Amino acid sequence: MKSSRNSEVVPSSFRDPSGFVFWQDGSVYRQINTIYKEDYDHLMESGFHKGLVEEGLIIPHEEVALQDAADPTAYKVIRPEQIGFVSYPYEWSFSQFKDAALTTLNIQKKALEFGMSLKDCSAYNVQFAKGKPVFIDTLSFEKYKEGSPWVAYRQFCQHFLAPLALMSYRDVRLGQLSRVHLDGVPLDLASPLLPFRTRFSFSLLSNIHLHARSQAHYADKRVDTRRPKLSRLGFIGIINSLESGVKRLKWNPGGTEWGDYYQDTNYSTEAFQDKKQVVAEFLEGIHPGSVWDLGANTGVFSRIAADKGIPTISFDIDPAAVEKNYLECRRRNEKNLLPLLSDLTNPSPGIGWQNKERMSLVERGPADAVLALALIHHLAISNNTPFAKIAEFLAGICNSAIVEFVPKSDSQVQRLLATREDIFVDYTQQAFESEFSKRLVLERSQGISGSERTLYLMRRRESA
């Protein structure tokens, strides 16, 4: 709970002595400490920051009154443009991750032109705003001293290059390693996991395989790290090698379990159009400020909300679906839609120091409205979740919900039951309505013409 004049430091912002991020009166601010004065002034006065803002590479900010400072060591306090929804690298699709990496390298290249350099390259320095990756850590820049090696090189390789290479060459699900390893995938883990043919790529050979060997070799040796020199040209060469290495990494989203979902549903065109219409109508009724589409697949229904200008997040468990959704967002230059990877039966937990540095999914809610279309039967049957628990979950993350009930007779449910014993005696429309009514008010319901399914408009009950 944050009281009106109290500031609360954001739990992940404690490592960098240059400053920190804090909440105050519902907004996020960044304090810049006096120790960082020289670098900050150079960043702003050289025109570098302005250039980055113009290209949409960095989050813009305004300077605010110093009385807003949380701390007496403040030089300045800035209020960055607020990010609608904070997401983390283990929630990104392959291309989102790749775009975040290329954005970081692009910024580092430009920084050198202005005599600056990134002193950290954490994947958490990038967020998605208006559909695009944007750098958020204004304090990451330091003045470049010709000859000094890149302090952030290790972090870039671990946070970006290693996970991307693993996703591309081995399995896209290895992106989840970012959740376990807070400071990026260790290179001595990535190197043996990658196939031998990656040693034929100069970029992966040097930046991952040799890098891992070098780390292991010098692990217990004392070396004066101030003496080794890296020329400016060498620096640029390394960045170019990282960039070409990242650019060449590819992943084809075709052919995973849900990627081709809409090709094999049992919806007639009529039923599909009717469903879209009813969802649109219900949304008009709610007029929500934000929407989470759970089990959104490629975002067909998310776009009904997003196209109305409502900031929408598409969550799906399938990396291919999220990837296809994001590629479509990029192609259409969509500003209101953010596709993300999420397993609703095991959503992102809080991680990091005291499990508070990175927020759990639920902590980043609630959404004003949630879409749970063609979802409940998966949770109820595939995950054996009782209706009561599903209702409790939904009521905890939204104010309103548009929920689709799919009866057992529907072919999609029959498919789920095909290989298992039907123990779901309580999976009936009546039981569904009864259990959900305990947590949510069932305001409206409408059958989808041409199908046996029903759409419900629900509102969370105010607790007594």
Next chain:
Amino acid sequence: MKRFRLPTTFVMPALLYLPFHHAVHSYIDPGTGSIILQTVIGGFAAVLVAIGMFWKQIKAFVGNLFSRSKKSEELKEQ
């Protein structure tokens, strides 16, 4: 290891030039192995970048050679 002592006339002004050490800003551990590796591959990378930078000039130079030899051939034919 031989000890090399700087004459004091050099040390004092040198201290003035000692850059305000930015290690205080570089708060993350860069990793010894990572630093050493950079300086090694940086050496190769620098050569490649230099060639890349001069490539246009190399191409232009070679292109000029050919166009000059063409011109002199045309003049001979006239």
